[in-house]
Amino acid sequence: MPIDRYWVLTARKTAGEATPEELAELAALAALRDEEARTGEMLEKVWDGHTPQPVDAAEEARLLALLGNRLPEFSERAPGRRKMLRPGSVAFIAAVCVGIFAVVFYTLQHRSVSKHEVLADRGSRTKVKLPDGTRVWLNAGSKLTYDDTYSHGERSVQLDGEAFFEVVGQAGTPFEVTAKNVKVQVLGTTFNLKAYKEDDIVETALVTGSVMLHYKSTGSNESTLLKPMEKLVLKADASTGAYTPQRAPIIVPEKETIKEIAWKDNWLSFDNEPFSDLAVRLGRWYNIRVVFTDDSLRHLTFTGNIQGEGIKDVMDVLSRSSREFVYSYNHVSRVLTISKP
Missing domain, CATH: 2.60.120.1440 (Jelly Rolls)
Incomplete structure (x- = not known):
């Protein structure tokens, strides 16, 4: 394969062992790799969804000539084989191109997308x-x-x-x-x-x-x-x-934070919020389960702002301001129980 030969000659050149003929061959292979890099850039643009710019007639002729020179091995590899399209013909080159792009677009359609x-x-x-x-x-x-x-x-x-x-x-x-x-x-x-x-x-x-x-x-x-x-x-x-x-x-009282986004700055903010709704937020905030022993307590409402406190500190503030419930918290089961006094 040409790419194998390229690295062999590169190693010989690095070691100072390459003959003048091998150096000339390496230069030719390097030029060939430049063409491959240009093709790779075009395929990357296709992959990213960009439409390649159309080529003019001279560039098209150059590419066809390049393909014709690159593909002679397909015609003479096996003696006695059936007659096939000549490698230098436009029809043969078109067939090869169709095959290449069929593989590329199949890959594009079936590539996996990471989540x-x-x-x-x-x-x-x-x-x-x-x-x-x-x-x-x-x-x-x-x-x-x-x-x-x-x-x-x-x-x-x-x-x-x-x-x-x-x-x-x-x-x-x-x-x-x-x-x-x-x-x-x-x-x-x-x-x-x-x-x-x-x-x-x-x-x-x-x-x-x-x-x-x-x-x-x-x-x-x-x-x-x-x-x-x-x-x-x-x-x-x-x-x-x-x-x-x-x-x-969105109403923001003077010198207060925006209630709807206060959580991102570690504020627990509530405005006339039912205890049932606040309990759901406390459950997520502290990774606990809240249990009401009396359903009437769910309808208590609270207004205030508390920043960066633990669950017991929050509940002390709420219970003192309400005076209508008491609470207990089990650290092992992570269950907060709300009861009447």
């Missing part, structure tokens, strides 16, 4: 930087998925859970997040998306920029454009899966 998953387990939060520079904060109990096609002509991710996105602008290539049959499409912006699979809502809170949401409503597909400091809460119908939208402004 990448970023997990934030219950009781933890994490941060990831995507290939295009977009930064994502994942809340507890969340998963972000994307594949190798990301940043190669598209920027698509899938979310199960809650995440805050700081999207890098990229003209002509929008950033898309899919979560529970809702698609959020942006160019460059910061927003929070909450879509846990066990919840019946999808909540999008826009901080800067703009986002377009696409979702299924009753009897139709809807699209909604959000403005900065707006949020859209989509509540799913249990039987049809259709969403009912509720649009609202």
Whole structure:
């Protein structure tokens, strides 16, 4: 094979043992490798989805001549064989090219695409930087998925859970997040998306920029454009899966953090939130299970902000402010029990 001969001659040249004839042969093989490198670059462009520029008549003639000189061994290899197309003929070269590109495009169609998953387990939060520079904060109990096609002509991710996105602008290539049959499409912006699979809502809170949401409503597909400091809460119908939208402004009291994204800065923020909903968040935040011994306690509501505290510190604050429940926490089973005094 020519490539084997190339390395043999290269070794002889390095050792100072090559004859003048071998040096001339090595130079010819090096030129041949340059042509192969150019072909490889063209195939890489095809692989990446780029359309090669058309070649002029002179370049086409050069390539045909090159192929004709490269392929003589196919015609004379076996004596007594059937008559076949001459290697130098255009028909033979075209047949070889068709075969090569058939293999290439079969490979393109059947190549495997690797999936990448970023997990934030219950009781933890994490941060990831995507290939295009977009930064994502994942809340507890969340998963972000994307594949190798990301940043190669598209920027698509899938979310199960809650995440805050700081999207890098990229003209002509929008950033898309899919979560529970809702698609959020942006160019460059910061927003929070909450879509846990066990919840019946999808909540999008826009901080800067703009986002377009696409979702299924009753009897139709809807699209909604959000403005900065707006949020859209989509509540799913249990039987049809259709969403009912509720649009609202994001209200930030003076000198306070934005409640919808406070979690990424380690704040537990709640505003007139039912204890039942808060218990779900505490379960994810601290990787615990919350048990109510009396269902009436689920309807207690809380407002406040607590930063970076342990579960017992949080519960001490809540119980003192409410005075309507007591709690116990088992470190071994990780069960928090809420009871009446």
